[in-house]
Amino acid sequence: MGTPMILTAAIVGAEVTREQTPHLPITAEEIAREAKRCRDAGAAVIHLHVREPDGAPTQSERRFREAIEAIRAETDVIVQTSTGGAVGMGADERLQPLACRPEMATLNCGTTNFGDEVFENTRPMMREFARRIRASGATPELEIYEIGHLDAAMELAREGLIDKPYHVQFVLGIRGAAGARPSVLKFLVGELRAMAGDDATWAVAAVGRHQLPMAALAAEMGGHARVGLEDNIYLDKGVLSEGSAPLVERAATAARHHGRDIVDPPRARHLLGLRSP
Numbered sequence: 204m205g206t207p208m209i210l211t212a213a214i215v216g217a218e219v220t221r222e223q224t225p226h227l228p229i230t231a232e233e234i235a236r237e238a239k240r241c242r243d244a245g246a247a248v249i250h251l252h253v254r255e256p257d258g259a260p261t262q263s264e265r266r267f268r269e270a271i272e273a274i275r276a277e278t279d280v281i282v283q284t285s286t287g288g289a290v291g292m293g294a295d296e297r298l299q300p301l302a303c304r305p306e307m308a309t310l311n312c313g314t315t316n317f318g319d320e321v322f323e324n325t326r327p328m329m330r331e332f333a334r335r336i337r338a339s340g341a342t343p344e345l346e347i348y349e350i351g352h353l354d355a356a357m358e359l360a361r362e363g364l365i366d367k368p369y370h371v372q373f374v375l376g377i378r379g380a381a382g383a384r385p386s387v388l389k390f391l392v393g394e395l396r397a398m399a400g401d402d403a404t405w406a407v408a409a410v411g412r413h414q415l416p417m418a419a420l421a422a423e424m425g426g427h428a429r430v431g432l433e434d435n436i437y438l439d440k441g442v443l444s445e446g447s448a449p450l451v452e453r454a455a456t457a458a459r460h461h462g463r464d465i466v467d468p469p470r471a472r473h474l475l476g477l478r479s480p
C-alpha cells in the first residue's frame with residue numbers, strides 16, 4: 204500500500220464565471236452534485252465558496268448553509284469553507300461561513316497581490332481569523348502564497364493561535380505572487396520542514412495549466428493536492444473541464460502512478476486530526 208494522499212476539490216471559487224465555463228456549479232443542488240462527483244473521483248475534501256443565484260460571489264451564511272446541507276445529503280466529504288471570499292470583502296463578511304460549523308476553514312497567511320488587485324490579510328486579521336476559526340471548532344488550513352507567509356503562519360503557532368499538526372496549502376501561480384514552478388514548491392516544502400519538522404502536512408494548489416503537473420509533483424514529493432475549477436477550468440489545452448471531477452480523476456490517476464493511496468473522507472479526517480463531524 205502506498206503513502207496516503209488527500210485530494211481536495213475546489214469546485215466553485217469566487218472569480219470564475221459562467222461566461223468562462225458553463226460547467227461552474229452555482230446553486231446548492233449543483234454544488235452538491237459536483238461535490239458527489241468529485242468524491243467519487245477521489246476527492247476527500249471540498250474547498251467551498253458559494254454564489255448568489257446570479258453567480259456573484261458571496262460569503263453569506265445562508266448560502267453556505269444551503270450548500271453544506273445539500274452536500275451533506277449527497278456525500279460524506281469534508282467541507283472546508285473559504286474565509287478568503289473574494290478580493291475586497293471585509294473580515295466580518297468573510298468569516299460568516301464559520302457559523303455553519305464547518306470541519307475545516309481556510310486561514311490566509313498574508314496580504315498578497317492577486318492579479319491586479321490586493322488580497323488583504325494583515326497580521327491582526329490573521330490573528331482574528333485564527334481565533335474565530337478555533338472558536339468555531341474548525342481546523343484551519345494555512346494558505347501560503349509567498350515565503351513570508353510561512354513565517355507569518357509560524358508566528359501564529361508561536362503565539363498559540365493554531366494547533367499542531369499544521370495544514371499548509373501552497374497556493375502557487377497567482378499573478379503577482381509566487382510562481383507555480385517545481386523549484387518554488389521544493390524550496391517552500393524545505394522551509395516548511397525546517398520550521399515545523401514533522402508537525403505539518405502540506406498540499407499544493409497551482410493555478411491554470413500548472414494545476415495538474417504540480418499535483419503530480421506533490422504526489423511524487425509525498426504531499427497532498429488541490430484541483431478544481433476555482434484554480435483551473437481546462438482539462439487539456441483549449442478543452443474545458445466538465446466540472447471539477449475530471450480534474451480530480453486526472454490527479455488521482457497521476458498520484459496512483461506515483462504509488463500513492465488516494466484516501467476517502469474518513470481516513471482523511473483521521474490524517475488531518477479533525478474533530479468528529
Ligand code: KMH
Nearest residue numbers: 217285286287288290309
Ligand atoms: N478568492 C480569493 C481572493 C480562500 O478561499 O481562502 C481567496 C481565496 C482563498 O479563494
Ligand code: ZN
Nearest residue numbers: 216252285287
Ligand atoms: Zn478559495
